[in-house]
Amino acid sequence: MPLPARDPIRHCNRCGSSIGYQVPADDNRARALCPSCGHIQYENPINVVGTVPRLDDGRVLLCRRAIEPRRGMWTLPAGFMELGECVQTGALRETQEEAGAEVELRALVSMISVLPVGQVHLYFAARCLSERLDPGPETLEARFFHPHEIPWEELAFRTVRRTLEHALEGEGLLVESLR
Numbered sequence: 001m002p003l004p005a006r007d008p009i010r011h012c013n014r015c016g017s018s019i020g021y022q023v024p025a026d027d028n029r030a031r032a033l034c035p036s037c038g039h040i041q042y043e044n045p046i047n048v049v050g051t052v053p054r055l056d057d058g059r060v061l062l063c064r065r066a067i068e069p070r071r072g073m074w075t076l077p078a079g080f081m082e083l084g085e086c087v088q089t090g091a092l093r094e095t096q097e098e099a100g101a102e103v104e105l106r107a108l109v110s111m112i113s114v115l116p117v118g119q120v121h122l123y124f125a126a127r128c129l130s131e132r133l134d135p136g137p138e139t140l141e142a143r144f145f146h147p148h149e150i151p152w153e154e155l156a157f158r159t160v161r162r163t164l165e166h167a168l169e170g171e172g173l174l175v176e177s178l179r
């Protein structure tokens with residue numbers, strides 16, 4: 001997924017001192033280590049959660065992005081999981097926020113590690129309970145596509161493409177890594 005990689009940490013979030021990266025004692029990789037107070041800020045992958053919403057007739061819901069990156073491109077409803085929510089409620093929230101769609105979650109479709117940006121993307125199948133949509137401010141347009149209408153050349157992210165391909169043709173759970 002071509003989001004920019006994270007910026008390096010420049011300041012200690014405990015004491016505010018400028019920090020660099022070094023390998024702490026008893027560790028084996030460089031960390032943001034504060035030279036003043038010794039605090040280590042660990043950086044770990046972030047979860048992106050979303051859905052593949054479909055009507056009972058097979059049409060798939062896609063949203064056209066109103067924000068960068070990839071403004072104007074089509075995507076599945078998805079976004080960063082918040083603290084205090086589980087993957088399912090995060091996926092439902094993003095589907096509501098971006099498309100205004102009312103859905104029921106089904107099985108997990110894909111779990112994709114996106115190594116360049118340190119993210120894990122998790123997409124659930126979802127059944128749309130109606131055709132009613134109410135896109136939020138992050139979405140220019142939301143609509144349903146028959147599988148043969150999906151704008152494959154205008155999809156925003158590789159994880160969206162892989163997830164859609166698998167949802168339409170695959171079986172079980174897609175587990176893969178993008179480099």
Ligand SMILES: [Zn+2]
Nearest residue numbers: 012015034037
């Ligand atoms: Zn510090």
